[in-house]
Amino acid sequence: MATVELRFSAQPEHVRTARLVAAAVARRAGVDEAVLDEVRLAVGEACSRAVGLHRGHGITDPVQVVLSDEDKTFSIEVGDRVPPAGTTAKGVGSGSPGVPDDDDGEDDMSLAVISGLVDDMEVGSSDEGGVIRMSWPTAPVGVLP
Template identity: 30%
Template structure:
């Protein structure tokens, strides 16, 4: 089985909770356990934050949830400014900064994460979680 749920959201902070609620609803329906649902919800929230922060002048970004029966695959795509992964630094607990924790959290919580970002052409984050 393969079912897709698509959202297109304005690049504004007040709509991120729609994506988070959708994520927890789908994960719950698929049968993930409570702790994993929280992880998925946070990872989706972080990816949306990222889309908004890097959105530049673009007005919307898109999220696709793919229900693959025992795997949930989520793609968040914006057409904003993009960023270079070369500038990404893993956070350091001794010198924590205000920014840069989002991608780290996504990578820590999801099974598989692919990030494609091209300066000037936007960012695509694809992440997945398998039901154990």
Template identity: 70%
Template sequence: MATVELRFSALPEHVRTARLVAAAVARRAGVDEAVLDEVRLAVGEACSRAVGLHESHDITSPVRVLLIEDEKKFSIEVGDGVTGDSGTAPGGGEAASVPESDAEGEDEMGLAVISGLVDDVEVTTGEEGGLIRMTWPTTTTAAVLP
């Protein structure tokens, strides 16, 4: 299992780099060429979402991207620094203002776009922050031949 780790400052201009790196690693891992545009779009959306969450919660830690090449699948994990108690979950209390509601709407839209692009997606939030894990199958070509 090969893993590439990418960390970048939560700035919108770094999202493009993350998309390019993800597409290159996905291609090398054996993800079907027809799916690479979906990989790029999904990673861009997940990274843009993480950047937005960092900005709206004044988090200075970097956005984390793990590109995991497994035997029959390729996974990408995009992590943000927003922990479960930071108010990102619905029903976070009465302190929510209109701008936060707009941010939550954009967050939900981003997750909907990712879900439309990726069949196998998992979104979690914990003590380390939020995580979007997206997985695609890989094609096994000559690796099985003796």
């Protein structure tokens, strides 16, 4: 099992780096070459969403991306630090879990795009923030189809 953790400041220019790292780790984990574009796009969308949430809520904590390979599955978790409804963080007002009050439509669109790219996706939140979990099957390394 291999795990790579990437943290970056909530700046749009760092999303490209996250996409490149995700594609490289996915390739090394054995994700089919035909699926790598979907991995790149899904990670880009999830990271862009997290960056937008951080910036919209004035959160300076980094966006966290965890990439892991275990049990014939490559998974990615993109986490934000936006508090759930009814709480505040660093003087920021409350809203829906992980969603700015005025950007619900944009957030729904991001989640729809991701769900169209990923068969296995889960969206969750905790007191520490929100997370999007995505996974893809892998082939054993060195085995050709």
